[in-house]
Amino acid sequence: xxxxxxxxxxxxxxxxxxxxxxxxxxxxxxxxxxxxxxxxxxxxxxxxxxxxxxxxxxxxxxxxxxxxxxxxxxxxxxxxxxxxxxxxxxxxxxxxxxxxxxxxxxxxxxxxxxxxxxxxxxxxxxxxxxxxxxxxxxxxxxxxxxxxxxxxxxxxxxxxxxxxxxxxxxxxxxxxxxxxxxxxxxxxxxxxxxxxxxxxxxxxxxxxxxxxxxxxxxxxxxxxxxxxxxxxxxxxxxxxxxxxxxxxxxxxxxxxxxxxxxxxxxxxxxxxxxxxxxxxxxxxxxxxxxxxxxxxxxxxxxxxxxxxxxxxxxxxxxxxxxxxxxxxxxx
Amino acid sequence: xxxxxxxxxxxxxxxxxxxxxxxxxxxxxxxxxxxxxxxxxxxxxxxxxxxxxxxxxxxxxxxxxxxxxxxxxxxxxxxxxxxxxxxxxxxxxxxxxxxxxxxxxxxxxxxxxxxxxxxxxxxxxxxxxxxxxxxxxxxxxxxxxxxxxxxxxxxxxxxxxxxxxxxxxxxxxxxxxxxxxxxxxxxxxxxxxxxxxxxxxxxxxxxxxxxxxxxxxxxxxxxxxxxxxxxxxxxxxxxxxxxxxxxxxxxxxxxxxxxxxxxxxxxxxxxxxxxxxxxxxxxxxxxxxxxxxxxxxxxxxxxxxxxxxxxxxxxxxxxxxxxxxxxxxxx
Numbered sequence: 001x002x003x004x005x006x007x008x009x010x011x012x013x014x015x016x017x018x019x020x021x022x023x024x025x026x027x028x029x030x031x032x033x034x035x036x037x038x039x040x041x042x043x044x045x046x047x048x049x050x051x052x053x054x055x056x057x058x059x060x061x062x063x064x065x066x067x068x069x070x071x072x073x074x075x076x077x078x079x080x081x082x083x084x085x086x087x088x089x090x091x092x093x094x095x096x097x098x099x100x101x102x103x104x105x106x107x108x109x110x111x112x113x114x115x116x117x118x119x120x121x122x123x124x125x126x127x128x129x130x131x132x133x134x135x136x137x138x139x140x141x142x143x144x145x146x147x148x149x150x151x152x153x154x155x156x157x158x159x160x161x162x163x164x165x166x167x168x169x170x171x172x173x174x175x176x177x178x179x180x181x182x183x184x185x186x187x188x189x190x191x192x193x194x195x196x197x198x199x200x201x202x203x204x205x206x207x208x209x210x211x212x213x214x215x216x217x218x219x220x221x222x223x224x225x226x227x228x229x230x231x232x233x234x235x236x237x238x239x240x241x242x243x244x245x246x247x248x249x250x251x252x253x254x255x256x257x258x259x260x261x262x263x264x265x266x267x268x269x270x271x272x273x274x275x276x277x278x279x280x281x282x283x284x285x286x287x288x289x290x291x292x293x294x295x296x297x298x299x300x301x302x303x304x305x306x307x308x309x310x311x312x313x314x315x316x317x318x319x320x321x322x323x324x325x326x327x328x329x330x331x
Numbered sequence: 332x333x334x335x336x337x338x339x340x341x342x343x344x345x346x347x348x349x350x351x352x353x354x355x356x357x358x359x360x361x362x363x364x365x366x367x368x369x370x371x372x373x374x375x376x377x378x379x380x381x382x383x384x385x386x387x388x389x390x391x392x393x394x395x396x397x398x399x400x401x402x403x404x405x406x407x408x409x410x411x412x413x414x415x416x417x418x419x420x421x422x423x424x425x426x427x428x429x430x431x432x433x434x435x436x437x438x439x440x441x442x443x444x445x446x447x448x449x450x451x452x453x454x455x456x457x458x459x460x461x462x463x464x465x466x467x468x469x470x471x472x473x474x475x476x477x478x479x480x481x482x483x484x485x486x487x488x489x490x491x492x493x494x495x496x497x498x499x500x501x502x503x504x505x506x507x508x509x510x511x512x513x514x515x516x517x518x519x520x521x522x523x524x525x526x527x528x529x530x531x532x533x534x535x536x537x538x539x540x541x542x543x544x545x546x547x548x549x550x551x552x553x554x555x556x557x558x559x560x561x562x563x564x565x566x567x568x569x570x571x572x573x574x575x576x577x578x579x580x581x582x583x584x585x586x587x588x589x590x591x592x593x594x595x596x597x598x599x600x601x602x603x604x605x606x607x608x609x610x611x612x613x614x615x616x617x618x619x620x621x622x623x624x625x626x627x628x629x630x631x632x633x634x635x636x637x638x639x640x641x642x643x644x645x646x647x648x649x650x651x652x653x654x655x656x657x658x659x660x661x662x
Contacts, residue, residue: 061392317648
């Protein structure tokens with residue numbers, strides 16, 4: 001989603017996900033080889049131009065997503081796929097966000113189609129990006145949108161998929177369904193989607209920016225909980241993201257008259273509640289943004305002490321002097 | 332390929348590959364969650380019913396393929412895909428094995444199609460399985476075969492793929508091209524393919540069984556080297572396997588009159604030469620079978636000292652007392 005500003009090193013270091021993970025997986029799937037500078041200053045080759053490798057532990061699996069704490073990547077060998085020859089983008093408006101969210105798991109289980117993307121945006125998220133980009137806002141009666149991308153090797157296959165997805169969304173309560181007529185029209189929808197985060201960042205001096213993930217079947221319950229927490233604590237909590245992956249981004253936006261002091265008092269309690277809900281749903285506090293400094297204090301809410309001890313042991317094993325990105329992920 | 336006798340725990344512990352890795356990847360791609368008994372006897376939950384998880388290091392990536400040395404898996408959460416609704420299998424006979432092998436990388440780069448499988452079998456491998464199963468042997472003029480499986484969401488798409496693959500194989504030198512007319516016919520080809528290893532195991536009291544992997548573009552050079560080594564050292568070296576992955580299985584079969592003593596004298600030298608070639612091609616000594624006890628002495632031929640030290644450090648970090656599967660992969 002950050003294609004205009006991200007680098008491949010960062011993609012691998014965070015094991016970046018994004019909008020196409022549901023069909024294409026996250027970054028590690030495409031990393032065939034790494035040249036790594038170890039914390040000891042040595043050059044280590046891992047993998048190569050190889051599609052399979054069981055010669056020792058799967059170090060690529062461990063290093064991808066290690067957030068710069070286990071090694072510095074100086075060469076990355078990527079596996080490429082043929083570009084899909086056909087594609088279409090469907091923009092579906094729902095009068096009720098709950099209906100849009102409920103449609104997502106059904107999309108795959110009932111049609112057997114794995115979409116390339118299935119992005120959920122609630123009205124607030126979509127409208128914020130429209131205002132930011134000076135685009136027209138969505139119609140009044142649209143409470144949420146799904147942006148579904150379908151791709152495949154040939155046009156006929158994608159047309160068949162588009163018909164099946166449209167039928168399902170209509171049955172699920174969509175009242176308006178627009179298919180992008182060309183690449184420029186599709187890109188217009190995606191530009192709005194990609195600017196939601198930036199729009200919120202520009203809109204408030206202090207805010208929360210969450211990267212929640214739950215089992216896909218629990219997405220409706222998570223969205224319900226977000227609305228309840230917003231009511232309980234006061235901040236707006238617009239949601240959007242990669243619904244088919246169970247990955248929802250939430251901005252937590254204080255009312256305009258809140259002081260930083262009040263915000264600092266409320267946010268930790270709100271996050272404690274949110275993460276406790278997340279743990280009950282079998283979720284995690286980061287799907288793709290990572291832990292870094294920001295979320296490390298919250299790790300114990302969703303993972304066990306033995307899991308955390310294992311992460312620390314691995315860090316000590318590869319970086320005994322703690323030289324690389326110290327203090328990230330855990331103390 | 333061992334679907335009749337393998338278990339899912341073993342699949343994850345070896346990060347098993349097999350015939351469909353070219354399109355569907357290896358086992359780790361489908362492991363969403365693990366319940367692990369650690370070497371310290373604790374129960375550790377990793378991941379869950381999650382399609383993305385960046386909450387700490389990617390432990391699933393490390394544990395899958397760790398050959399029982401880092402933990403015991405007591406629950407495995409797998410991600411499922413919709414079953415492809417259409418499929419076909421093409422059996423292509425080539426008078427020259429080199430032509431069959433050369434066709435493999437072209438298949439993807441020239442047609443843009445990712446086959447579900449693309450299995451190479453040289454005449455000796457295929458004929459051994461035919462004899463073992465008491466099936467008719469392939470025609471005299473067939474030096475090698477490709478068994479290509481194509482699948483997709485709909486029949487028309489698979490038909491188009493089949494036509495493109497057939498055209499390419501014919502242009503590449505295939506003289507006989509048979510499309511399985513139904514599931515039973517496809518299964519007959521696959522039964523032969525799956526029994527090659529067993530056929531060789533039954534044919535000689537002592538033999539080598541290799542699991543080589545090289546960059547796919549280097550497959551023709553690897554197959555050339557195998558034929559040269561067979562001539563130089565004496566044993567037959569029939570080859571077969573997942574050519575599109577760059578993963579070739581080779582049995583090393585001594586002439587009938589060789590004593591075990593002679594075999595024991597020749598095999599290490601042959602393997603040293605083979606693995607040195609492999610290293611020059613950027614390959615590894617195991618694509619999917621793993622290292623275990625059998626290949627651990629050969630690890631230094633294809634990986635660096637810093638890589639091996641890293642593996643050992645990870646093992647010590649998670650299993651400081653060396654309780655789990657001691658002596659596997661490395662001392």
